[in-house]
Amino acid sequence: MRAAVRTGVGLLLAGGLLGMGGTAHAGGGWIRPAGGAYAKIGLTSVNTNKYYTLAGQEITTNRFTQQVASLYAEVGLGHHLEAVLNFPAYRRARFSASTATQGIGDAQLGLRYGVLRGAWPLAVSVTAELPTGNPDARGTNTSNSQIVIVLPTGDGEFNVWTHAALSHSFFEQLYGTVNVGFNARTKGFTNQYSYSAQVGYLLLRKIWLTGTVRTLANVQTPRSGRLASIGIGEGVAYSTAALGANYAAIDHLWLTADWATGFGKLRNVYAGSQFTVGVAWEWK
Numbered sequence: 001m002r003a004a005v006r007t008g009v010g011l012l013l014a015g016g017l018l019g020m021g022g023t024a025h026a027g028g029g030w031i032r033p034a035g036g037a038y039a040k041i042g043l044t045s046v047n048t049n050k051y052y053t054l055a056g057q058e059i060t061t062n063r064f065t066q067q068v069a070s071l072y073a074e075v076g077l078g079h080h081l082e083a084v085l086n087f088p089a090y091r092r093a094r095f096s097a098s099t100a101t102q103g104i105g106d107a108q109l110g111l112r113y114g115v116l117r118g119a120w121p122l123a124v125s126v127t128a129e130l131p132t133g134n135p136d137a138r139g140t141n142t143s144n145s146q147i148v149i150v151l152p153t154g155d156g157e158f159n160v161w162t163h164a165a166l167s168h169s170f171f172e173q174l175y176g177t178v179n180v181g182f183n184a185r186t187k188g189f190t191n192q193y194s195y196s197a198q199v200g201y202l203l204l205r206k207i208w209l210t211g212t213v214r215t216l217a218n219v220q221t222p223r224s225g226r227l228a229s230i231g232i233g234e235g236v237a238y239s240t241a242a243l244g245a246n247y248a249a250i251d252h253l254w255l256t257a258d259w260a261t262g263f264g265k266l267r268n269v270y271a272g273s274q275f276t277v278g279v280a281w282e283w284k
Contacts, residue, residue, distance in 0.1 A: 135153075
């Protein structure tokens with residue numbers, strides 16, 4: 001029932017694409033058979049001037065923009081196993097009063113295992129987030145090059161996400177998925193947990209419409225002296241709501257569009273509407 005629905009569930013932040021990195025969890029409890037595969041190229045953009053501090057205070061800053069070109073892929077390995085790749089191949093970020101930084105982001109590589117099949121499929125996954133981005137990327141103020149602005153393309157840490165996802169097809173045109181996760185961080189950052197829910201409805205047998213809510217939180221009170229990079233450093237927390245449409249253009253080819261925004265408890269993030277468009281191909 002999973003078909004080719006893959007929606008980003010997050011908001012784009014200075015330095016972190018949460019929704020890629022927490023990721024594309026829309027695979028749910030279903031595992032692809034051996035030889036089955038899915039690949040999506042997406043382009044995500046955000047433009048905002050709203051920053052939320054570690055204490056949750058909203059601050060208006062110079063306008064921040066970021067664009068990310070990414071590759072998401074799943075490959076069925078057989079024996080109820082699936083390999084998953086989430087790779088931000090190009091990330092560009094800047095403030096209205098700064099030069100831009102650009103480069104690859106932090107790649108995620110993981111394995112998903114189908115614990116249960118049938119009407120209520122359950123899958124568990126372990127995903128390593130690799131420090132392939134540049135945590136030291138810096139821009140400069142356009143009026144004064146002596147002023148340096150931190151705009152990393154990665155967080156510089158190796159961390160591991162563990163997830164469990166349970167799905168159910170209520171009937172041919174409707175499914176639901178719930179997902180819980182734990183992020184074991186390194187380099188002194190506070191560990192995190194997440195939970196999300198998604199529903200999908202097949203319209204006119206051609207368009208999957210999806211709605212998703214997701215929350216990322218910290219397992220304990222973050223340390224203010226360990227703030228580090230905005231959006232990928234210490235104490236990042238948020239809730240997001242997302243809507244998506246996945247259109248079956250021809251056999252195996254999907255065109256996708258998604259919108260997401262933050263709400264609720266927002267900490268150490270730049271928050272705003274995030275728009276993603278993509279093209280995907282599915283091998284069955």
